[in-house]
Amino acid sequence: MLRKLFFILLVPLxxxxxxxxxxxxxxxxxAVILPPLSVLSIxxxxxxxxxxVTLNGTGFTTGTAVxxxxxxxxxxxxxxxxxTMELPDLPPGVYALYLKREDGSTSRAFNFALQxxxxxxxxxxxxxxxxxxxxxxxxxxxTGAKFQTGARVILDGAALTTRFISPTSLSFTAPAxxxxxxxxxxxxxxxxxxxxxxxxxxxxPEIASVSIGREFVSAYELVLTGKNFQQSSxxxxxxxxxxxxxxxxxxxxxxxxxxxxxxxxERHPYDPTPKEIRLQVVNPNGEESGLFTISAx
Numbered sequence: 343m344l345r346k347l348f349f350i351l352l353v354p355l356x357x358x359x360x361x362x363x364x365x366x367x368x369x370x371x372x373a374v375i376l377p378p379l380s381v382l383s384i385x386x387x388x389x390x391x392x393x394x395v396t397l398n399g400t401g402f403t404t405g406t407a408v409x410x411x412x413x414x415x416x417x418x419x420x421x422x423x424x425x426t427m428e429l430p431d432l433p434p435g436v437y438a439l440y441l442k443r444e445d446g447s448t449s450r451a452f453n454f455a456l457q458x459x460x461x462x463x464x465x466x467x468x469x470x471x472x473x474x475x476x477x478x479x480x481x482x483x484x485t486g487a488k489f490q491t492g493a494r495v496i497l498d499g500a501a502l503t504t505r506f507i508s509p510t511s512l513s514f515t516a517p518a519x520x521x522x523x524x525x526x527x528x529x530x531x532x533x534x535x536x537x538x539x540x541x542x543x544x545x546x547p548e549i550a551s552v553s554i555g556r557e558f559v560s561a562y563e564l565v566l567t568g569k570n571f572q573q574s575s576x577x578x579x580x581x582x583x584x585x586x587x588x589x590x591x592x593x594x595x596x597x598x599x600x601x602x603x604x605x606x607x608e609r610h611p612y613d614p615t616p617k618e619i620r621l622q623v624v625n626p627n628g629e630e631s632g633l634f635t636i637s638a639x
Contacts, residue, residue, distance in 0.1 A: 377401045379447045384439065388455035390534075391431040392488075397441070398424055405444035410454065411437040434458040434532060458532035462487040466526060466539050471516045473545035473570050474602030482541065484512045484528060492531040497541070498524050521545030521627065545570050547623040549634040555606060561594070564607040564621075564638065568631065571605050571623060578622040579607065611639040 379401035389395060397408070400423065408417040408427050417427040425441070439454040463486040471480055484495060487510055495504045495514040505513045512528060521543050528536040547570045555563030566577070577584045577597050584597045584607065598606040605623070616637050623631040 376403070376443070376445065376447075379406070379441055379443050379449045381441060381449050381452065384452060384454070388457055389429050390434075390457040390459045391429050392459070393429045394426060395429060396424060396426050399441075399449070401443065401447070402441075403443055407442045409438075409440050409442060410456070429456060431459070432456055458534035459488050459490070459530060460534045461489050461493060461528040461530050461536040463526070463528045463536040463539050466541055469540065470542045470544050473518075473521055473543055480516045482514055482516055482526075483507075484514070484526070484539070486510060486512075486528065486536065488530075489528060490530045490532075494529050496525075496527040496529055496535070501529075516541065516543070519543055521629070545625065545627065546629045547571055547575060547625050547631040549621060549623060549631050552621060552634055552636045554638060561608055561610045562639070564609055564619075564636070566605050566607060566621065566623070566634075567603060568623070569603055570625065570629075571599065571602055572625050573599050574626050575599070575605065576624045577605065577607055578624060579609075580620055583624075609638075614639045 377400045379399070381397050381399040383398045385396050385398070386393065402419055402422055402425055404419050406417070406419070406425065408415045408425060410430065410432070413430060413432065415427045415430060417425045419425055434456050436453050436455050438451040440451040441449040463484055465485045467483045467485065469482075471482065489506065489509050489512055491506055493504065493506060493512060494501045495512060496502070497514075497517065498519070502514045502517065507513060524541045524543060526539045526541045548568045549566055550568040551566075553565050553567070555565040557563075573586060575586065575597075579595075582595075584595050586597045586599045586605070594610040596608045598608065600606060607621070616639055619636050619638055621634045621636065
């Protein structure tokens with residue numbers, strides 16, 4: 343009786359073990375088959391450092407790496423067909439551009455032309471230089487971007503001595519050139535050039551003030567202070583033209599050039615009574631100052 347009872351109790355324990363041993367093994371998940379890794383388009387097909395490039399293709403994953411030559415570049419997956427990346431600062435030349443996936447697959451390599459980085463010239467400060475200015479008054483700062491050490495300022499096609507301040511600033515001293523507009527450009531050591539800016543050399547004479555200077559028995563001096571006076575400038579006083587240089591025997595009045603900012607008019611009045619005198623300076627190139635009026639004999 344006890345043996346029969348033991349057998350009855352043992353059967354429920356054995357049956358699940360036997361059933362489990364006979365149950366089919368769980369199926370392994372099917373392997374994910376990725377499409378071939380390929381690049382269908384590269385936009386743009388060339389560029390300079392800092393340019394954003396978009397690759398369109400198939401088989402892209404979050405683990406797909408972009409290589410330019412031997413350099414792996416950070417890339418961003420957009421959807422499952424687009425990869426974007428930024429061109430690194432490498433020497434210009436042609437590089438192999440290809441993709442490599444985490445499963446070891448690689449795409450076809452494409453020739454990608456990395457162009458020299460072009461500097462960007464945005465402004466000049468000042469953009470106008472007075473012809474007779476000297477020293478620091480002739481210093482001009484070029485503001486922009488992507489200036490490299492060794493960058494040069496080009497004025498009308500000629501390279502100038504250039505001071506590199508930062509990747510966004512350069513300075514140069516405006517040389518003694520003719521009046522008018524001049525072209526300023528920046529070139530990096532690779533010879534890649536920026537757009538052109540305009541520098542204006544102002545040679546127009548200007549009378550800022552007139553004062554009475556030395557007085558003689560029959561004459562006195564009018565001292566004209568201003569800018570852009572030249573050795574061969576002419577003074578027009580009430581319609582009468584007085585030039586610098588050797589004094590004519592029959593002409594008592596004369597003009598004495600002291601410098602770019604000052605000339606002296608030696609005046610011989612017929613009447614000591616003060617009156618209004620209109621003065622104007624005319625340079626050899628025909629540029630004229632505004633009229634300046636003073637009350638003097």
